[in-house]
Structure formats: C-alpha cells, structure tokens
Amino acid sequence: MSHPSGQPALVFADTQGNITDFQDLYTAGMSVGEFKLPSLEDFIPLPEGSELFVLPGRLPIGCSRDTGEALLMENDPFTGKDIQAVAAFMSPAHTSIFNSAFQSTENAPRLPLFAYTAVGWYDDRFWTTAFRSDKDIRQDCAQFNQQEINAKTAKKLRDNKNNRLIQHLGKCCLTYACPAARNYFLGRWEAPLPTSPVCNARCVGCISLQTSGKCSATQDRIRFVPTPSEISQVAIPHLQLAKDAIVSFGQGCEGEPLLQADTIEKAIITIRKNTDRGTINLNTNASLPKSIKCLADAGLDSLRVSINSAQEQYHRNYYRPQNFSFSDVLESIHVMKNEGKFVSLNYFILPGFTDSIQEYDALCSLLHTYKPDRIQLRNLNMDPEYYLQSIKLDHPLATMGMRQWFKTIKSTFPTLELGYFNPAIH
Numbered sequence: 001m002s003h004p005s006g007q008p009a010l011v012f013a014d015t016q017g018n019i020t021d022f023q024d025l026y027t028a029g030m031s032v033g034e035f036k037l038p039s040l041e042d043f044i045p046l047p048e049g050s051e052l053f054v055l056p057g058r059l060p061i062g063c064s065r066d067t068g069e070a071l072l073m074e075n076d077p078f079t080g081k082d083i084q085a086v087a088a089f090m091s092p093a094h095t096s097i098f099n100s101a102f103q104s105t106e107n108a109p110r111l112p113l114f115a116y117t118a119v120g121w122y123d124d125r126f127w128t129t130a131f132r133s134d135k136d137i138r139q140d141c142a143q144f145n146q147q148e149i150n151a152k153t154a155k156k157l158r159d160n161k162n163n164r165l166i167q168h169l170g171k172c173c174l175t176y177a178c179p180a181a182r183n184y185f186l187g188r189w190e191a192p193l194p195t196s197p198v199c200n201a202r203c204v205g206c207i208s209l210q211t212s213g214k215c216s217a218t219q220d221r222i223r224f225v226p227t228p229s230e231i232s233q234v235a236i237p238h239l240q241l242a243k244d245a246i247v248s249f250g251q252g253c254e255g256e257p258l259l260q261a262d263t264i265e266k267a268i269i270t271i272r273k274n275t276d277r278g279t280i281n282l283n284t285n286a287s288l289p290k291s292i293k294c295l296a297d298a299g300l301d302s303l304r305v306s307i308n309s310a311q312e313q314y315h316r317n318y319y320r321p322q323n324f325s326f327s328d329v330l331e332s333i334h335v336m337k338n339e340g341k342f343v344s345l346n347y348f349i350l351p352g353f354t355d356s357i358q359e360y361d362a363l364c365s366l367l368h369t370y371k372p373d374r375i376q377l378r379n380l381n382m383d384p385e386y387y388l389q390s391i392k393l394d395h396p397l398a399t400m401g402m403r404q405w406f407k408t409i410k411s412t413f414p415t416l417e418l419g420y421f422n423p424a425i426h
C-alpha cells in the first residue's frame with residue numbers, strides 16, 4: 001500500500017459542505033482526545049468506496065508545519081466564515097489509525113453511527129490514516145454492478161413471494177445497499193440470515209435501534225421471526241452453490257439472534273440434512289452460553305463475538321446488558337472452543353482506547369485464556385466523544401499507537417488471525 005511522500009495538508013469544510021485544503025497546516029490525528037502528527041506510514045490513499053463527512057459543530061485541528069504542535073482552526077482562513085471539520089468513513093476492510101481531529105463547540109449535535117477517520121490532502125488526492133486489515137474483496141465496491149444486482153434481486157423476489165425473509169433481504173439489498181444482502185442475491189460469498197426483532201442488550205451504539213432520539217439507527221430491525229423453513233430456503237441453495245459460501249445469523253438489521261436459538265437450531269439441522277458444504281456462522285453478543293452449546297451440537301461452524309472492550313466495566317457500560325454479564329460472553333467463547341469450533345472476536349477499534357496499555361493487557365489476558373482464532377478489526381461506528389462519555393472514560397490513556405499495537409499483537413500471538421470479515425471455514 002503506498003504512502004504519501006510528504007505530510008498531507010489539513011482539509012476543512014464551509015457551512016455548505018464544500019471541502020478545501022489549507023496548506024499552512026498538516027493533517028492531525030485524534031487519539032482519545034489527544035492530538036498527534038501522524039507519520040507518513042500512517043497514511044494510505046482514501047480507499048475507493050469511502051465517503052467524506054463534514055462534522056457539524058466541530059472545528060478542525062491541524063498541526064503546525066514548523067513545530068508539529070496541534071492548532072485549532074476557528075474560521076475559514078480565506079473568507080473568515082464559519083467552518084466544520086471533515087472525516088473519512090472508510091470502505092470495509094480498512095481499520096483506523098487515528099480519528100479525525102476536531103474540537104466540539106457548545107451544543108454540538110451528536111454524530112450519527114459512523115466511524116470518523118482522519119483525512120488530509122496531498123498531491124491532488126485524499127489520504128486517510130488507516131491500513132487494509134483484510135485482503136478479502138467481498139465488500140469492495142468494485143465488486144458490485146448495480147444493474148446485475150437489480151436484475152438478480154428482482155428475479156429472486158418474484159420467485160419467492162411467500163418467503164418473508166427473502167423479501168426482507170430484498171429491502172436490505174435495494175434500500176440499504178447492504179453488501180451481505182447484495183452478495184446473497186448475486187449468489188456468492190457471505191449471505192445474511194437475520195432472525196431476531198428483539199435483543200437482551202441496549203448497546204449505546206446499536207445500529208438497529210436507537211431510543212435516545214439524538215441519533216437515528218442506520219437500518220430498521222426485522223419485525224418478524226422467520227421460520228426454520230424460510231431460513232433454510234435462503235441458506236441451502238447458497239451453501240450448495242456459492243463460492244466460499246458462508247451464511248451468517250446476526251446482522252445489523254436485527255436484535256440478538258441467540259434469543260431465537262430454538263428457531264436457529266431447527267434451521268441448522270434442516271440445512272445440514274441437505275448439505276455439508278460451506279460455513280454456518282453466528283454473529284452475536286454471546287450472552288447465552290447454553291444456547292451456544294445447542295447450536296454447536298446442531299452444526300454451527302463458527303461464532304463471531306462482538307465486544308467493544310476486554311475490560312468488564314467498559315463492556316458493561318457499552319452493552320448495558322439485560323440479565324447477562326461479561327463472564328457469560330467469555331463462557332460462550334469457552335463453550336464454542338471446547339466443541340472444537342472456530343471463534344472470532346468482532347473487536348470495535350477506537351484509536352487511543354484499543355491501543356492503550358490498559359486495554360491491550362486485558363485483551364492479551366482474554367486471548368491467552370480463551371484462545372479465539374481470529375480478531376476482526378472493526379472501526380467503532382459512533383460519536384467518539386459520546387462513546388467515551390458512555391463508557392465513563394474521562395481521561396486519555398497511555399497508548400502504543402495503532403500500528404505498533406497491530407505489530408505487537410501479531411508477534412505476541414503468531415497463530416491468531418487478524419482480519420475484518422468472517423472466514424469461510426469449509
């Protein structure tokens with residue numbers, strides 16, 4: 001991956017959202033409220049399919065060309081008018097090294113549920129502080145042809161009018177452009193199997209249900225529980241025919257799938273009666289270890305456990321669990337590994353928190369004890385300041401830097417996979 005030959009300049013936006021570069025200041029990075037001058041190795045070209053967001057009520061912070069010191073930019077240096085900070089929302093398979101550097105003004109609105117990565121301008125292009133964390137191209141925007149998607153989706157919807165799950169996935173594909181739903185209708189890679197309208201957690205950054213009224217969920221939750229037959233009608237042909245076939249319970253458009261464990265168990269049994277091809281995966285908050293045992297016995301191949309932190313208090317403050325605890329989550333990993341199955345952590349990355357010594361030590365202890373096979377490095381998709389407030393972290397932590405964190409984890413756990421997506425096990 002190429003890096004810039006010089007420090008990218010700060011970019012900012014006017015009140016209309018027009019983005020301009022300011023050559024007198026370098027792009028700065030934010031790491032839990034601390035501002036740093038990223039090194040050239042931290043930058044990559046802004047990946048295709050990424051978006052640029054302007055951050056309302058936030059003023060950009062850049063670094064002095066002379067001293068590297070962080071400096072606040074309060075007005076447009078060319079017009080004196082009001083300005084806003086800018087961030088990159090990167091396309092999948094890329095992990096943040098620094099957040100966009102900004103200072104919030106009073107009454108700044110809460111930012112919606114996206115990740116806000118530092119971005120700058122150099123040599124006529126945008127550069128962002130990140131690295132590609134998975135070579136898999138399943139969600140690269142170049143892989144999607146909208147005409148083909150429209151045609152294949154329309155045909156499958158016509159041919160399956162009575163299958164509510166396929167009709168639901170049609171909306172995910174055509175309305176939300178969900179990459180997993182698109183790949184289902186294109187008959188390849190990983191297909192989604194949402195099942196649960198309800199959840200036993202109240203995550204601060206839940207993308208399918210936001211009750212605060214301060215920011216909206218990014219997609220609506222499924223409103224029904226599909227039958228085992230509706231589920232297997234989606235899964236069986238996909239597993240039998242798709243390349244690197246995976247079907248995954250636990251999607252962004254639902255609550256917690258383990259609350260539908262009976263339905264999922266029946267579906268898995270039906271699926272495995274018809275095909276032993278492909279991977280059956282479950283994305284989950286891992287709250288119910290007993291249900292995990294039943295699903296593993298039924299034929300579940302892999303488990304993806306979502307956690308924001310390996311420290312109990314921060315997990316509790318983020319997940320706001322209803323009748324389960326972090327020890328249940330750890331027990332679920334233990335149960336699945338005990339069954340000889342594959343376990344991934346879906347680990348929310350926040351620069352300045354994830355690479356803190358405190359969090360790193362807690363993660364290492366979890367990895368040593370429970371031995372998951374893979375970590376999926378997913379950027380935390382929410383307002384970083386509101387997140388820290390919600391988990392009750394009010395001070396910067398001693399950190400090692402995300403690139404050093406990545407190197408250290410790799411050398412400390414050489415057999416641990418580091419990626420972004422659920423792997424095909426079979």
Ligand code: SF4
Pocket residue numbers: 199200201202203205206207208209254255256285
């Ligand atoms: S576990 Fe998932 S569905 Fe439940 S509140 Fe958290 S993010 Fe939302």
